[in-house]
Amino acid sequence: MQDDRAGTVSSDAPARQTAVSPNNPCPFLRALVAAGFVDGHVVPLSKLTRTIETATGERGLKERLAGLKIYLVALVANGLGPLRLLRSWWSGAELDALRDGPLDKHGSGSRILDATAQVNEAELARLAEFGKDRQDPSGGSERGLTAKEITTYMDANFDRARDTRRPIDRLLMNGEWPILLRIMGKGEGEERYLSVAEVGTLFVERRLPDRIAARRRSRNPRREAAFACSARSRSGPSHSPARRL
Numbered sequence: 001m002q003d004d005r006a007g008t009v010s011s012d013a014p015a016r017q018t019a020v021s022p023n024n025p026c027p028f029l030r031a032l033v034a035a036g037f038v039d040g041h042v043v044p045l046s047k048l049t050r051t052i053e054t055a056t057g058e059r060g061l062k063e064r065l066a067g068l069k070i071y072l073v074a075l076v077a078n079g080l081g082p083l084r085l086l087r088s089w090w091s092g093a094e095l096d097a098l099r100d101g102p103l104d105k106h107g108s109g110s111r112i113l114d115a116t117a118q119v120n121e122a123e124l125a126r127l128a129e130f131g132k133d134r135q136d137p138s139g140g141s142e143r144g145l146t147a148k149e150i151t152t153y154m155d156a157n158f159d160r161a162r163d164t165r166r167p168i169d170r171l172l173m174n175g176e177w178p179i180l181l182r183i184m185g186k187g188e189g190e191e192r193y194l195s196v197a198e199v200g201t202l203f204v205e206r207r208l209p210d211r212i213a214a215r216r217r218s219r220n221p222r223r224e225a226a227f228a229c230s231a232r233s234r235s236g237p238s239h240s241p242a243r244r245l
């Protein structure tokens, strides 16, 4: 059986995850696909936008602005030619064909996932080096990166790729790690941090923290059971077709 980290489900993967294509390099989208919240192939832009908007935990105007940015990113993610843009607008984003698209930084990013979606543990350990031990609001302490440390990390990644990077790559990073901090971070203000352990779970197990399920619960109690089931046990039947977040 193939390694779980190549994007297929292995014996140590959470049971009944939807397999994720190695050509989907986004850890966040990989988790949404694995949980069955969106399809792994073509996802209408409105569906993708709504699903991610909900996960951001924003409300009102902030939620709409986040949604607009997500829509635009998804619109261009598979290519910038007029026909491709028309297809994306009409049918949706192809999540299993993101690799080598305009958003693919080809190694200017974290390099935690390689070109075949295998997790590089050494790169996860490197991420941790940019953080410090933090007080977990729910008790104990853990390694995490604040916004400042994430900026230093992204600068270092960009610097490391100086021979191959495109100028836009640094800009693209601002829509990745800082947004992940906003969604999954713990604590408030300057102290808010991204837990290294949770980033590891996201990349390795393709799983978002249960807190996001709780956020979803307070937003829409009716869908609580479905989301909580997927986020925790994954012991039910395979999630296909895609369910709503």
Ligand code: HEM
Residues within 6 Å of the ligand: 025, 026, 027, 028, 029, 052, 070, 073, 074, 077, 093, 098, 099, 101, 103, 104, 105, 106, 107, 108, 109, 110, 111, 112, 113, 175, 176, 177, 179, 180, 183
């Ligand atoms: C709020 C939503 C999202 C978050 C939090 C997020 C977060 C991330 C993160 C943390 C990375 C890893 C970068 C690295 O390894 O250095 C990434 C990569 C990527 N994301 Fe997302 N993402 C989001 C939405 C999207 C959407 C909507 C698309 C396109 C449909 C997308 C496409 C990609 C691609 C293609 C990469 C690979 C870039 C590379 O080569 O490093 N992401 N994302």
